[in-house]
Each structure stands twice: as C-alpha cells, then as structure tokens.
Amino acid sequence: MDPIISVTALDKTYRSGQRALKGVSLEIRSGEILALLGPNGAGKTTLISMICGLTSPSSGQITVGGYDIVTDYRAARSLIGLVPQEVALEPFEKVLNTVKFSRGLFGHPPDAAYVEQILRQLSLWDKRNTPIKELSGGMKRRVLIAKALSHQPKILFLDEPTAGVDVELRKDMWDVVGKLKASGVTIVLTTHYIEEAEAIADRVGVIADGDILLVEDKDKLMAQMGIKELYIELQKPIKAIPPALASYDLWLAEDGGRLTYVYDTKAERTGITGLLTDLSAAGLALRDLQTSQSSLEDIFVDLVKD
Amino acid sequence: MNIHAIKAIYFFEMARTFRTLLQSIISPVISTALYFIVFGSAIGSRMVAIEGVSYGAFIVPGLIMLTVLMQSVTNASFGIYFPKFIGTIYEPLSAPVSYFEIVVGYVGAAATKSFVIGLIILATSFLFVPVQIAHPFWMLGFLLLTCLSFSLLGFIIGIWARNFEQLNLVPSLIITPLVFLGGSFYSISMLPPFWQTATLFNPIVYLVSGFRWSFFDTADVAVSYSLAAIFVFSVLCVSVISWIFKTGYRLKN
Numbered sequence: 001m002d003p004i005i006s007v008t009a010l011d012k013t014y015r016s017g018q019r020a021l022k023g024v025s026l027e028i029r030s031g032e033i034l035a036l037l038g039p040n041g042a043g044k045t046t047l048i049s050m051i052c053g054l055t056s057p058s059s060g061q062i063t064v065g066g067y068d069i070v071t072d073y074r075a076a077r078s079l080i081g082l083v084p085q086e087v088a089l090e091p092f093e094k095v096l097n098t099v100k101f102s103r104g105l106f107g108h109p110p111d112a113a114y115v116e117q118i119l120r121q122l123s124l125w126d127k128r129n130t131p132i133k134e135l136s137g138g139m140k141r142r143v144l145i146a147k148a149l150s151h152q153p154k155i156l157f158l159d160e161p162t163a164g165v166d167v168e169l170r171k172d173m174w175d176v177v178g179k180l181k182a183s184g185v186t187i188v189l190t191t192h193y194i195e196e197a198e199a200i201a202d203r204v205g206v207i208a209d210g211d212i213l214l215v216e217d218k219d220k221l222m223a224q225m226g227i228k229e230l231y232i233e234l235q236k237p238i239k240a241i242p243p244a245l246a247s248y249d250l251w252l253a254e255d256g257g258r259l260t261y262v263y264d265t266k267a268e269r270t271g272i273t274g275l276l277t278d279l280s281a282a283g284l285a286l287r288d289l290q291t292s293q294s295s296l297e298d299i300f301v302d303l304v305k306d
Numbered sequence: 307m308n309i310h311a312i313k314a315i316y317f318f319e320m321a322r323t324f325r326t327l328l329q330s331i332i333s334p335v336i337s338t339a340l341y342f343i344v345f346g347s348a349i350g351s352r353m354v355a356i357e358g359v360s361y362g363a364f365i366v367p368g369l370i371m372l373t374v375l376m377q378s379v380t381n382a383s384f385g386i387y388f389p390k391f392i393g394t395i396y397e398p399l400s401a402p403v404s405y406f407e408i409v410v411g412y413v414g415a416a417a418t419k420s421f422v423i424g425l426i427i428l429a430t431s432f433l434f435v436p437v438q439i440a441h442p443f444w445m446l447g448f449l450l451l452t453c454l455s456f457s458l459l460g461f462i463i464g465i466w467a468r469n470f471e472q473l474n475l476v477p478s479l480i481i482t483p484l485v486f487l488g489g490s491f492y493s494i495s496m497l498p499p500f501w502q503t504a505t506l507f508n509p510i511v512y513l514v515s516g517f518r519w520s521f522f523d524t525a526d527v528a529v530s531y532s533l534a535a536i537f538v539f540s541v542l543c544v545s546v547i548s549w550i551f552k553t554g555y556r557l558k559n
C-alpha cells in the first residue's frame with residue numbers, strides 16, 4: 001500500500017545556522033499510529049512543521065496522500081489536523097467559536113452536530129461559551145485537539161500531546177485516539193516518554209540530533225531486542241558461581257544473594273529448564289524467581305548512546 | 307476558492323471588533339467631534355470660506371480621511387500582528403487557504419471596520435457643521451478604496467512588525483504627518499509655490515483631494531489623478547504582500 005505521508009531527503013537548516021534535520025526520509029502508513037520518539041531538540045517539531053507547511057524545507061520533498069505539499073498544498077493540507085506543541089489560542093474568543101473557525105478555515109461548511117460531538121467527546125461541551133482565557137491549561141489543550149479534529153482530518157499530528165497534562169486528559173486523549181484509529185485516521189505523535197510510545201504506537205521512529213535512527217514495528221522492535229532476564233533469588237548467599245553452572249550466562253549480585261540469567265526469548269531453547277535442574281543439583285535452594293523484558297527505554301538508550 | 311475560509315477569517319475578525327465595539331468606535335468619534343468643535347465651530351467661524359465652502363465644512367473630508375487612514379492601518383496591522391504574537395497564526399498558515407484568501411479575510415474585516423467608522427464620523431459631522439455631498443456615489447467609492455488600500459498597508463506593517471513599538475511606529479511617524487501635510491485642513495493652493503510642488507509627492511494629498519471633490523466639487527488635483535494614485539498604491543501593496551507570502555517573510559522559518 002502507498003504510504004499516506006512520504007518524506008524524502010528532508011533537510012532543514014534554520015537561519016540561525018542550526019541544522020535541525022539531516023536528510024530525513026520517512027514513510028508513514030495509512031491508518032497507523034506512529035510515535036516519533038526522541039529527546040528535546042531532536043527535530044520532531046521541525047519535521048512536523050514542515051509536513052504541515054509551517055516551516056520551509058531547505059531541501060527535500062514531502063507528499064501527503066500523494067499530493068506534493070508545495071504544488072498541491074490545498075489537497076495535502078485538507079487531510080491534516082495539527083495539535084501543536086505550544087498552546088496558542090485566541091484568549092478572548094469562546095471555545096465553540098474557535099472550533100467553528102477552524103472548521104471553516106479548512107473549507108468545511110458549518111456542521112453543528114459534528115462540532116457538538118467533538119466537544120462532548122473532549123468534555124468541552126459545558127464550556128462551549130467560556131472565553132478561552134478562563135480555561136485551565138488542560139482544557140486549553142482539549143480545545144487545540146477539538147480544533148484539529150473540527151474538519152475531520154485523515155491524519156492527525158499530536159506534538160508532545162501529554163507534556164504536562166493530567167491523568168484524566170491523558171486517558172480521554174487515548175480514548176479519542178483509539179476511536180480515530182478505529183475510523184481509519186492515521187496518527188503521528190511525538191513524545192519523549194517511552195511508556196507512551198510503548199503503550200499506544202503501532203510503529204516507533206527514533207529520532208535524535210536531526211536523524212531518524214530507526215523506524216520499526218513496535219512489536220518487532222521489542223522482539224528483536226527481546227532480551228529477557230531471569231532473576232534468581234537464593235535462600236542463602238553464595239561467594240561464587242559454582243563451577244557446575246559455568247556453562248550458563250550467569251551473573252552474581254554483589255551480596256551473593258541473587259543470580260541473573262540473560263537469555264533470548266526467540267532462541268529455540270532458552271535453557272531455563274536445564275538451569276533450574278542444575279541449580280538444585282548444585283545444592284542451591286531458591287527463594288524466588290522473576291523475569292523482566294527489556295523495554296523500549298533500554299532500546300532507546302542503546303540507540304542514542306552511540 | 308476556499309469561501310468558507312474567507313468567511314471564517316472575516317467573521318472571526320469582525321467578532322473581535324464587536325467585542326471591543328465601544329473602544330473601536332467611541333474614541334475616534336469623540337476625537338473627531340473635538341476637532342469639529344475646535345476647528346469647525348470655534349475657529350472656523352472666524353475663518354474665511356475656502357473656494358466658497360465654509361471652513362467648518364471644508365475640513366470634514368480631511369478629518370474623515372485622517373481617522374479612516376489611521377483606523378485602516380492600525381486595525382489591519384493589529385489584526386495580523388496579534389495572531390503572530392500569540393502564535394495562533396499557525397492555523398491559517400497550515401490550512402488549505404491561499405494567501406489571497408487570507409488577505410481578503412483579514413484586510414476585508416479591517417477595511418469594513420474603518421469604513422463603518424468613517425460613515426459614523428460623517429454622520430457626526432452633520433451635528434456640528436452643514437455639509438453638502440455633491441457626488442455621494444463617488445464619496446462612498448473613495449472612502450471604500452481608501453479603507454481597502456490602507457488596510458493592505460496595515461497588513462504589511464503587521465507582518466513586518468516584531469514588537470508593539472514597531473507596530474505603532476509607522477502610523478504615528480509616517481501616516482499622521484503625511485495626513486496633516488496632505489491638505490486635510492487647508493487647500494494646497496494656499497501654500498507657497500515650492501511647497502505646492504513638494505506636497506504632490508505626498509500620496510495622501512490625492513486621497514484628500516479626491517474625497518473633498520466628492521463633497522464640494524472642487525479639487526486640488528484632478529480626480530483622475532486621485533483614482534490613479536489609489537490604484538498604484540494598492541497595486542504596490544498587493545505586490546509586497548504576494549512577495550511576503552511567496553518567501554514566507556517573517557511568517558515562516
């Protein structure tokens with residue numbers, strides 16, 4: 001299937017001389033949730049701004065829904081809803097009016113029922129006649145989302161949607177995102193919270209210092225790096241690993257009370273059964289067993305380190 | 307053509323005007339009323355008539371121009387500067403709208419507001435001095451063209467300005483002097499010959515002269531020159547604006 005967004009050799013050097021993107025290429029699939037994961041200053045906002053037409057690329061090409069964003073900007077932009085990183089709203093205007101404004105701006109005739117549905121979904125309906133300046137920070141972010149959804153976009157960009165956001169809004173937001181995905185909307189979100197990417201993304205793109213280091217299915221990524229660790233708590237501490245266990249990839253904690261066994265979940269034999277048998281043969285009594293899987297965080301730290 | 311977008315911008319801007327309706331209209335009306343009382347009634351009664359028109363009436367077109375020019379420039383510059391300042395400009399810039407549609411929305415709203423204020427001041431002037439309007443159709447036409455062309459100028463200033471000081475600079479440093487020296491309160495023919503020539507480089511002379519002609523049927527320069535001047539000025543502004551959007555000047559990184 002053709003990608004819904006295609007970014008080719010995109011390069012951006014700001015007037016300040018800062019090179020924010022270094023020849024980035026990326027294909028975003030229709031209907032997926034893609035998380036762009038990267039530390040502050042990685043170039044996430046720059047990338048989104050260029051796709052949305054807010055920042056001019058220094059070189060490179062972008063198509064959205066097959067339309068070039070420069071020559072076919074109307075068709076391309078009609079497909080996009082953007083929730084920017086910074087809250088920017090007309091302070092004196094009422095919630096309902098600014099959402100209607102966005103819908104009109106994107107070329108849609110008024111649709112009171114649809115706008116009401118969006119506002120209700122985001123718990124904004126009761127506040128529809130409140131001037132924006134009287135809203136809390138979380139409420140303002142909801143308004144930004146409502147504005148982005150007001151014109152029924154096919155692609156939704158969420159730039160750091162959960163930075164400084166309360167639990168309730170986060171929950172509502174993932175609710176909305178789930179519904180949008182179910183209706184076929186493509187969602188691109190940036191974050192530097194790994195748990196977030198892990199929790200909701202289909203694919204994860206890791207971006208650091210203006211480069212996309214990798215884009216991978218989240219599950220595959222986890223599996224590829226599917227290293228698991230087995231923690232073996234011993235009833236009595238030992239001084240050294242018994243020679244009978246030398247063939248296993250074992251590591252003894254400093255206090256001698258815990259062994260860590262590293263294994264690959266995808267390997268034909270994990271060796272766990274053998275290890276456990278050999279442990280009791282060596283006369284070691286177990287108190288507890290625990291396993292842990294490496295998280296995206298570990299993967300991410302690994303990637304960004306080099 | 308994205309008509310819905312033009313309507314959205316236009317009515318959003320007009321809503322801003324209605325929110326601040328009192329300031330928007332009261333202050334220009336009061337200040338012009340003061341001019342009418344001081345220059346029109348008090349001083350004017352001791353002045354000789356100019357080209358057969360009583361001084362009080364003579365200054366009416368100039369005073370309307372003074373206010374309308376300032377209003378057009380400040381409304382339009384603020385209208386686009388404010389979204390830039392608070393960041394909401396991201397929305398029109400990422401929407402499927404052409405620069406033409408953005409300009410029609412913002413400039414249209416600013417021009418509408420100053421046009422209405424111009425009419426209100428005209429109505430106010432009837433309270434103080436007897437005014438005749440020889441060519442009502444042309445009067446409205448000149449007023450409208452002035453509102454539009456100076457709102458275009460204001461739009462440019464709003465995009466150019468980096469802060470509120472710069473935003474106020476052009477109206478107070480350029481527009482006000484040009485209006486005062488542009489024959490708002492006197493006829494060009496009253497000046498010494500050298501200044502009569504020098505003043506022809508002041509574009510506002512043509513506006514005031516044309517506008518005054520529509521009231522009293524007498525003009526400092528030919529009406530066709532006035533129309534040509536407005537036309538050239540508008541074309542200039544439109545060219546600058548289209549350059550701004552092509553290059554993203556002070557709009558895009």
Ligand SMILES: Nc1ncnc2c1ncn2[C@@H]1O[C@H](COP(=O)(O)OP(=O)(O)O)[C@@H](O)[C@H]1O
Nearest residue numbers: 014016018020039040041042043044045046559
């Ligand atoms: N308007 C700008 N002018 C100059 N440099 C900028 C501008 N915006 C961002 N940058 C720089 O570009 C780099 C990438 O920024 P950004 O895209 O905002 O990163 P992220 O969103 O991943 O935190 C940073 O080094 C930042 O300082």
Ligand SMILES: [Mg+2]
Nearest residue numbers: 044045085160
């Ligand atoms: Mg960012």
